Amino acid sequence: MSHxxxxxxxxxxxxxxxxxxxxxxxxxxxxxxxxxxxxTRDPMFSLEERIEMASEALRGIDGIEVTAxxxxxxxxxxxxxxxxxxxxxxxxxxxxxxAQMARTNADLSPGFETVFLAPSKDxxxxxxxxxxxIASMGGDVSGFVPDCVARALNERFKS
Ligand code: PNS
Numbered sequence: 001m002s003h004x005x006x007x008x009x010x011x012x013x014x015x016x017x018x019x020x021x022x023x024x025x026x027x028x029x030x031x032x033x034x035x036x037x038x039x040t041r042d043p044m045f046s047l048e049e050r051i052e053m054a055s056e057a058l059r060g061i062d063g064i065e066v067t068a069x070x071x072x073x074x075x076x077x078x079x080x081x082x083x084x085x086x087x088x089x090x091x092x093x094x095x096x097x098x099a100q101m102a103r104t105n106a107d108l109s110p111g112f113e114t115v116f117l118a119p120s121k122d123x124x125x126x127x128x129x130x131x132x133x134i135a136s137m138g139g140d141v142s143g144f145v146p147d148c149v150a151r152a153l154n155e156r157f158k159s
Contacts, residue, residue: 001029004115005082007073009128010035011043012149013054016119016126020088023117025063032065032080033058036073044132049152057146073101074109084113090124 004024010017010033017033024031035050037043043050047068055066069076077085085105089098102114118124126144135141135153142150 002084003030003032003080003082004028004084004086005032005034005073005077005080006086007034007036007069007076008087009038009041009043010050010054011038011041011045011128012050012131012145012152013057014123014126014128014131014145014149015143016088016090016123017054018057018146019120019123020086020117021058021064022061023120024086025061028084028086030063030065031086032067032082034067034069034073034076034080036069036076044156045152053146053149053152056148072108074105074112077112078109084115086115086117088119089116090119090127 006021006024008017021031021033033054035047035054045053051066051068058064058066067080073085087098089095098116105114106112131141131144135157138157141153145153
C-alpha cells in the first residue's frame with residue numbers, strides 16, 4: 001500500500017475532488033486530503049469549514065484522512081509520511097501550472113514524485129472557482145458538489 005497526499009485549497013470540495021480521491025485510494029490504498037493555503041487567494045470558507053466539508057463528503061470511504069497543512073507542501077508530505085502527491089489535470093490550461101509545481105517540488109525535495117490523474121469525463125469541467133461564482137449568483141450547484149457542500153453554499157448565500 002502507498003500513501004498519496006492530495007493537496008489543494010478545496011474552497012469548496014467539489015465532485016471533481018471526490019472523483020480524484022476515490023480513484024486515488026483505489027490506486028494507492030491511502031490518500032490524505034491536505035488542505036493548504038493558496039499563496040495569492042483569500043478563501044471563501046475558513047480552514048475549519050473546508051476540513052468539515054471534505055470530511056463529511058468523504059465519510060465512510062476507507063483509506064482517507066483529511067488534514068490541514070501550512071508552509072511547504074514537500075515538508076507536509078514528509079511529515080505525514082506520504083510517498084507521492086496526487087493532483088488532477090483537467091485540461092491543457094492546468095498543465096503548465098501543475099508541471100511547474102511538480103518540478104519545483106522535486107527540486108526542493110529530490111525524489112519527490114507528483115502523480116497526475118485526468119478527471120473522469122463527468123467531472124472534467126468542474127472547478128471550485130465556477131462553483132463559488134454560480135452559488136454567489138443564486139445558481140444551482142447541487143450537480144457539482146457533494147450535498148453537504150451544496151448546503152453550506154446555500155446557507156452562505158441565502159438572502
Ligand atoms: O488546488 P490549489 O488551490 O491550486 O492548491 C494549491 C496548493 C495549496 C496545493 C499550493 O498552493 C501549495 O502547494 N501550497 C503550499 C506552498 C508550497 O509548497 N509552495 C511551493 C509549491 S511549488
